[in-house]
Amino acid sequence: MSRVLIVDDEASICFAFREFLVDEGHRVDVAASAEEGLTIAEDTPPDAVVLDVRLPGIDGLTALAEFRKRIGPAPVVVITAFGDLDTAVRAMEGGAFEYLVKPFDLDQAGEVIRRALSWERGEDRPVEEAPGGGSEALIGSSPVMQDLFKRIALVAPTEVPVLITGESGTGKELVARAIHRHSARRAGPFLPICLAALSPGLVERELFGHLKGSFTGADQDRKGLFELGSGGTVLLDEIGDVPMGLQVKLLRAIEQREVTPVGDARPRPTNLRVLAATNRPLGDLMAAGQFREDLFFRLSVFHLHLPPLRDRREDIPALAEHFLRMARTSTTADLRFTEEVLAELRARPWVGNIRELRNAVEHAAIVSRGQPIRPEHLPPAMTGSGQTAPAPVDELVPRHLAEWAAQEATRLRDHPGEAALYDRFLELSEPAVLQAVLRACQGNRARAAQVLGIHRATLRQKLNRYAISTDRERDA
Known part of the structure; x- marks a missing residue:
């Protein structure tokens, strides 16, 4: 049996944790403030602490050092509803065992606490170190981004190579810069090298340098980027394009x-950390004999994968607002998004990810000429081929639907007492549209209403009318 201290000013969180941990056989103390929690910790030292960041009085991150003085190496699980990279870094720097973002699944949180208690007993000691610093370069409150922040905070202070993967435009270089900024090498240079932009004959010279007379035109010695980056970090971008030789x-x-x-025949020592990034599937390249397995395993000691924007749509409004702030000028200081354009931004496929979103916002800021930004100010959405997405009539209205409408119109003309054609069409088509949008929005009715462009109350009425329930409701 272990003793767990919960420090949170939300009574519901405390109640849920207490019930869960008591059922697990633990003793639980609860505090509504850091000051109260410190007093309890001093009187009866806990085996683990669950600590909220936003608290009345002293905030959780500030109190973390004081808890350390009272509880020693006992693990602290930090929880917050306002997660970002800076918070994650400060939490891990202060020695937090784990970092959870509200709302979270209680079973997931319980598993974290079980691991923390095992760690306290020496059964599962983690090997990662803790970083320092802070940054606002990466934006996102979605669960996948919160996990990314935590992993950046864990790996930044180490010296191991990191492989960063993700589609084009997801922000791989931003992640690399964040790792460098939160590392012990932050005072050194950060050198991003796009390997795909170098011809095969130049890559070796650029990376490793050359001696005078080593080839035609080499009229002087030249240091390579690996030497010039001494004391800092190098990012090998598009690592999948490195020639086999x-x-x-x-x-x-x-x-x-x-x-x-x-x-030269003499090797020269280097002192830099290597990060690598790619949007190509290295597994497929290895299977095809185009990428060495030993190099892959050396580069991927720690792997960070960036999700595409379509998998973190809840972050789109915050990203769009960020890019809009950057696009504002003295004459367009009042630029803002309408609700209609935010719904449109959430609904787009964003095959170009964050880069495409930024371009769309900057385009709209110009076209709107200082007026509230509406959907028509956005550039056309892009398809996977890089072309604008068409919406021809023959795609929107399939031939069988047109034939059905013609037949129904003829029949209803002779039977005026029956339902109107448009009502019959809605009865057939609306349920499918509503179900598809709800699935895309993972059962979130508020988000589905925004995508559909209707009020939540209207959506609720339609769902009741067609007896449509979400997966969440069916599970309940």
């Missing part, structure tokens, strides 16, 4: 921390 040299440079310039 260079991959073995790159592996040696990372493992042995030394490079051999072109035309």
Whole structure:
């Protein structure tokens, strides 16, 4: 049996945790403020602490150091409803065992506390170190982004290589810069190198340097980027495009921390951290013999995957507002989004991810000429082929639907007492549309109403009319 201290000013959170942990056989103390929690911790030291960030009086992150003085190495699980990279970094820097963002699943939180108690007993000690610093470069409150913040905070202070994967435009370089900024190398240079932009004959010279006379035109010695980046971090962007002949040299440079310039037989020591990024499936490249497995495993000691924007649609309004603030000028200081355009932004496929969203916001800021931004101010949505998405009539109204409408119109003309054609059409088509949108919005009615462009009350009436229930309701 262990003793757990819960410090949170939300009575519902405390009640849920207490009931869960008591059922697990633990003793539970509850405090509504950091000051009260510190007093309890001093009188009866807990085996683990669950600590909220936003508290009356002293906030949780500030109180974390004081808890450390009273409870020693006992694990602290930090919870917050306002998660960002800075909060995650400060929590991990203060020695937090884990970082949870509200709302969270109680079973998930319970598993974290079980691991924390196992860690306290020495059964499951983590090996990651804690970072420092703060940044607002990455934006997002979605669960996937909160997990990304936590993983960045864990890996930043280490020296291990990190492989960053994700579709084009998801922000891989931003993640790399955040890792550098929160590392012990933050005072050193950060060198992003786009390998795909270099010709195969230049990559080795650019990375490792060359000696005078080593090839035609080499009229002086030149240091490579691996030497110029000494004390800092290098990002090898588009690592999947590295020629096979260079991959073995790159592996040696990372493992042995030394490079051999072109035309030289003597290796030179290097002092830099290597990060790599790619939007290509390295697994497929390895299977095709186009990428070395040993290089892949060396680069992917720690792997961060960035989700596409379509998988974190709840972050779109915050990202759009951020880009709009950047686009404002002295003459367009009052620029704002209408609800209609926010619904349109959430509904788009965003095949170009965050980069496409930024371009769309900047385009709309210009076209709107200082007026509230409406859907017509946005550029056309893009398809996977890079073309604007068409909406021809023959796609929107299939032939069988047109034939049905013609037949029904003829029949109803002779039977005026029956339901009107439009009402019959809605009865057939609306349920399918409502169900599809609800599935896309994961049963969130508020979000579905925004996508449909109707009021929540209207959506509720339609769902009741057609007896449509969400997955959440069916599970309940």
